[in-house]
Amino acid sequence: MTASETDLESDTRKRLIDASTEMFVECGFGAAKVRDIAARANANIAAVNYYFGSKEGLYAAVIQHHAAQAMENISQRRRHESTSAAQADLRNYVSNFLKRLLVDTPQFTMGKIIAREMIEPTAAFELIVEKFVRPQFVGLNSLIRSLVGEEIPAETVRRCSLSVVGQCLYYQCARRVVGLIDPEFGYQARDIERLAGHIVDFSLGGIGRIARQRRHDRRRTTSKRKNRN
Amino acid sequence: MTASETDLESDTRKRLIDASTEMFVECGFGAAKVRDIAARANANIAAVNYYFGSKEGLYAAVIQHHAAQAMENISQRRRHESTSAAQADLRNYVSNFLKRLLVDTPQFTMGKIIAREMIEPTAAFELIVEKFVRPQFVGLNSLIRSLVGEEIPAETVRRCSLSVVGQCLYYQCARRVVGLIDPEFGYQARDIERLAGHIVDFSLGGIGRIARQRRHDRRRTTSKRKNRN
DNA sequence: TTGATATTAAAACAATTGTTTGATACAAAC
DNA sequence: GTTTGTATCAAACAATTGTTTTAATATCAA
Numbered sequence: 001m002t003a004s005e006t007d008l009e010s011d012t013r014k015r016l017i018d019a020s021t022e023m024f025v026e027c028g029f030g031a032a033k034v035r036d037i038a039a040r041a042n043a044n045i046a047a048v049n050y051y052f053g054s055k056e057g058l059y060a061a062v063i064q065h066h067a068a069q070a071m072e073n074i075s076q077r078r079r080h081e082s083t084s085a086a087q088a089d090l091r092n093y094v095s096n097f098l099k100r101l102l103v104d105t106p107q108f109t110m111g112k113i114i115a116r117e118m119i120e121p122t123a124a125f126e127l128i129v130e131k132f133v134r135p136q137f138v139g140l141n142s143l144i145r146s147l148v149g150e151e152i153p154a155e156t157v158r159r160c161s162l163s164v165v166g167q168c169l170y171y172q173c174a175r176r177v178v179g180l181i182d183p184e185f186g187y188q189a190r191d192i193e194r195l196a197g198h199i200v201d202f203s204l205g206g207i208g209r210i211a212r213q214r215r216h217d218r219r220r221t222t223s224k225r226k227n228r229n
Numbered sequence: 230m231t232a233s234e235t236d237l238e239s240d241t242r243k244r245l246i247d248a249s250t251e252m253f254v255e256c257g258f259g260a261a262k263v264r265d266i267a268a269r270a271n272a273n274i275a276a277v278n279y280y281f282g283s284k285e286g287l288y289a290a291v292i293q294h295h296a297a298q299a300m301e302n303i304s305q306r307r308r309h310e311s312t313s314a315a316q317a318d319l320r321n322y323v324s325n326f327l328k329r330l331l332v333d334t335p336q337f338t339m340g341k342i343i344a345r346e347m348i349e350p351t352a353a354f355e356l357i358v359e360k361f362v363r364p365q366f367v368g369l370n371s372l373i374r375s376l377v378g379e380e381i382p383a384e385t386v387r388r389c390s391l392s393v394v395g396q397c398l399y400y401q402c403a404r405r406v407v408g409l410i411d412p413e414f415g416y417q418a419r420d421i422e423r424l425a426g427h428i429v430d431f432s433l434g435g436i437g438r439i440a441r442q443r444r445h446d447r448r449r450t451t452s453k454r455k456n457r458n
Numbered sequence: 459t460t461g462a463t464a465t466t467a468a469a470a471c472a473a474t475t476g477t478t479t480g481a482t483a484c485a486a487a488c
Numbered sequence: 489g490t491t492t493g494t495a496t497c498a499a500a501c502a503a504t505t506g507t508t509t510t511a512a513t514a515t516c517a518a
Contacts, residue, residue, distance in 0.1 A: 034506060044467050118403045119348050129409050137410050158411050159427045166399030167392045173402050174347045180358050181366050182387050198388045205438025206431030263476060273497050
């Protein structure tokens with residue numbers, strides 16, 4: 001059996017990617033030690049520099065390796081005809097977001113790398129923000145825009161997006177605190193779906209209230225002045 | 230002028246506390262280097278071990294130093310006669326929380342140390358959770374309880390608390406992302422007050438919606454079965 | 459088989475980092 | 489004036505960590 005293109009990459013290289021992915025996610029870039037990575041991959045310490053040039057090179061390879069399939073998971077923006085369609089989409093968005101943050105499956109690894117990057121930025125930070133975070137954020141903005149209508153200022157929409165994202169990210173950042181403070185909380189698929197339900201309901205309530213409030217503000221303001229600034 | 234008890238502690242010791250506080254907040258415990266701390270404090274490297282025994286000892290001293298005045302800032306729980314009183318208290322709570330997280334003043338240092346501890350736990354983690362985080366959380370729970378009434382299950386209240394906390398903490402954890410994604414956002418006292426306004430409004434909407442929903446659920450359930458479990 | 463190339467392995471290297479040491483200065487106590 | 493205890497400092501130490509080197513081994517085409 002002739003080796004295909006992908007099989008050509010040595011086994012060691014692949015084992016190093018897998019092992020280092022785990023360690024980068026668990027400990028972050030700085031705290032992950034090359035020796036530990038090599039040990040977990042059953043490889044010699046020198047293999048890291050042989051295949052990737054440096055620890056940073058390894059990290060870059062890890063990002064590149066997970067980037068492709070991560071992009072597939074990014075929910076594409078759609079036009080929302082009805083409010084209920086937008087609500088369903090928000091449900092989807094939050095559910096997917098949480099899975100990427102909390103489910104420990106290779107499929108969702110990139111989300112955890114990104115979360116790490118948010119709290120402990122490396123050289124790859126800006127690239128990751130532009131390639132993953134900003135598209136996600138823009139998508140969420142347009143989603144929320146179709147929930148609140150065109151008359152709400154963009155800044156308000158952004159704030160709402162950040163409120164949604166903040167609620168989700170909290171369970172990843174502060175996983176250990178949640179464990180101490182709310183020990184009953186679990187991380188099974190079922191628990192995550194229920195959590196998604198809560199965050200969506202909470203957020204829909206929040207978005208609704210703010211939209212009503214802003215619309216009210218605006219009517220009052222425009223009846224007094226020409227336009228708001 | 231005779232030296233008072235507090236003045237007796239050598240100047241170097243105090244400078245070390247101050248300098249290391251800055252560095253621990255900026256870089257975290259692991260990434261803060263003893264040499265950098267000593268340099269910033271205009272002290273010799275050996276001074277750290279002379280006064281505090283070890284880097285960990287220094288960290289413990291930093292926590293102890295800021296713990297006292299931090300406790301004063303913790304908003305005490307009150308009984309809430311009216312919903313509007315509870316709303317005002319929530320506004321206070323969020324505003325104080327955000328200040329502790331975002332305002333760079335010695336007065337609010339402990340909040341940033343705690344936030345660091347949440348994402349990069351050290352030996353002091355559990356102590357900090359029990360001494361600071363849990364009381365805060367319990368306070369927020371009872372605050373939200375008086376907003377939703379007694380018939381809502383405790384788990385739902387906890388979820389709402391975590392939603393509020395998550396929104397706040399996000400701006401600290403992901404400060405650099407917010408800077409890239411929403412560059413207009415500022416961290417002056419004015420900006421923080423406006424942000425507090427948004428989070429409170431958003432949360433009141435979310436809490437309200439969930440409370441209505443759960444009440445509705447419960448009525449339907451209790452009319453079918455004897456009681457829910 | 460031979461020779462070239464790719465891969466692995468053990469050891470050493472150089473830089474960093476927390477800690478310790480031994481000397482020195484200084485002030486108070488006897 | 490000597491002693492004693494405190495404080496500071498430069499230097500060295502030992503452990504860790506990313507990287508490099510050099511040799512050995514495997515792979516495979518000619």
